[in-house]
Amino acid sequence: MRTHFIAIGGSAMHNLAIALKDKGYQVTGSDDAIFEPSKSRLEKKGILPEEMGWFPEKITSDIDAVILGMHAHQDNPELAKAKELGLKIYSYPEFLYEQSKSKTRVVIAGSHGKTTITSMILHVLNFHQKDVDYMVGAQLEGFDCMVKLTEDNDFMVLEGDEYLSSPIDLRSKFLLYQPNIALMSGIAWDHINVFKTFDDYIEQFRKFVASITPGGVLVYNEEDAEVVKVVENAENYFRKMPYRTPEYEISNGKVFLKTEMGDIPLSVFGAHNLLNLEGARHICHTLGIMDEDFYDAIMSFKGASKRLEKVEREDKGILYKDFAHAPSKVKAAVKAFCEQFKNEKKYGFLELHTYSSLNPVFLEQYDHAMDGLDEAIVFYSEDALKIKRMEPISPELIKEKFKNENLKVFTNAEELHTYWDLLDKTQGVYMMMSSGNFGGLDLAK
Known part of the structure; x- marks a missing residue:
């Protein structure tokens, strides 16, 4: 399959490009500026554009998919050429859905905590050598790329962002994933440049819950009043799994999680991270990871990049x-x-x-x-x-x-x-x- 990325240098876009290259796809792309670490990582894979700028002549009728990044503008010349040729144009999340629509999709959403929760889940799965496809918004220890796509894996874990999908697709990214299993960590007004009122912002989460597949699962933070309201007012059918901050104590500067199996020492701190951990535990349980195995793995989790x-x-x-x-x-x-x-x-x-x-x-x-x-x-x-x-x-x-x-x-x-x-x-x-x-x-x- 031949794919072309318009704005390949973005933090999310270049990771998807690398994942597709690793999958065996033919990958090309353009951008008007590419910075580190995207530049070196694309160069290593042989898919760094030879020169910066937009080149409509790169857009040819044999391209199977054009993937459009948020950095590009609506009047981008390569986008115009793709439209002229009638090529299939995907936003980043739309293409991820195409790659995962035959899999069980696990989507982690929320105004805060989603990167950390997704990272915790992937750390535990990796610890126990349970292979899944994924997309996460932070570089993780033990992972070469923030996106993994295969033909064989049954599950895909996705960090679900409420921001816009692309310059020509103004839906929130997480509305395109149609989760079988979802998590909602919290709702606090953000992205005021796009969502002008708090209700506009909350509406995205109402739609997200409505997008859960029939009979699916929603793990949600019952300590967040806005989350609870959205869940209680949902009209579609799904299984509800609430979670809250677990018991813990701080002793000699070390955090210990209080469990039935004894005190579990952790490498992260903060009540919000303990809350995130509990959400991750519930998701891992739905994926077949028992509590004992979860705690065994989470002790070595040191945090997501740039999160405390x-x-x-x-x-x-x-x-x-x-x-x-x-x-x-x-x-x-x-x-x-x-x-x-x-x-x-x-x-x-x-x-x-x-x-x-x-x-x-x-x-x-x-x-x-x-x-x-x-x-x-x-x-x-x-x-x-x-x-x-x-x-x-x-x-x-x-x-x-x-x-x-x-x-x-x-x-x-x-x-x-x-x-x-x-x-x-x-x-x-x-x-x-x-x-x-x-x-x-x-x-x-």
Whole structure:
């Protein structure tokens, strides 16, 4: 089968391209810019475009599938040529469904926790050498690629994202998967640039639950009021499996899960991660993994990439980085950090740089998000606001919306870096929350 990727360099797209290459497909692609690690990984597989840009002449009638990434625009010349030739054009999730429609599809959804839960499930399955197809949004220890597709596997585990599928398909990605087994971890308003109201956002999850195949299974977080409402109001038939935070304790800086089989030591911390673990356990149980085997495997799970991930520093200072930027994720990460390091001076840094986080209306969602930290620092770039053509935001407004008068607010990367350099990282503990890089801050030094 011959496939062509429009915007092959994206984090999700390049992993799918590699998976198809490994499956034996003929893969080509284009992009106007490709960065690391996508560039090296595509080059290693021999599918890195020879030059950057869009080339309609690459689109020929013998292509079986064109896969369109979100980075491309509606007026992309390669897309126009594909339409002209009448080729089959897929979004990323649509193509994943095509690859898995004869399999049992397990879809992990939620505003927060879905990457970690999917990672936990895959870690346990890999530990017990249970082979499945998968798609996950983070690099995992022991996995070469974030996507795996085969002809033979019976199951496919998919991280289900509620964001848009492609520039020409404005459905939420997870609505295309039609899960046989689903999980919903939580609902907290996100992607305000697309879902203008909270109800618009919740509607995607209502549709997701409605898309579960008849007689399927939904594992859901019964501690989340919005999730419970969606589940209780669903009109389709599926088996409901609620879960909640399990019992645990922290002893000498180590987290122990309290189970019928005794105390299980874990390498992750935070109540939200224990909740994620419980959801993963329920899913693994539906896949034939008994509790004893689940606990045996989960002890060695060290976390998904950039999810409360410890950074090895030259000075041996204690520093964690977290992909958290949405309000619910920030609150969960801060709570976990404060609980884990009760007796240490705690520094928390948050970078606001997404459209949602820089929207004055959405900023209300961050109220008390940094409470509990000894030093709370928020950084956003005034230049980024200009690039995004957004109105200026004052540091005073940030403090007001966060409901934290002691918040330190930086709007200039150089000033932030100067403050950072003056801190003795061997004193106290540090957490850096962002899907960016704090204006180029080197966290290892």
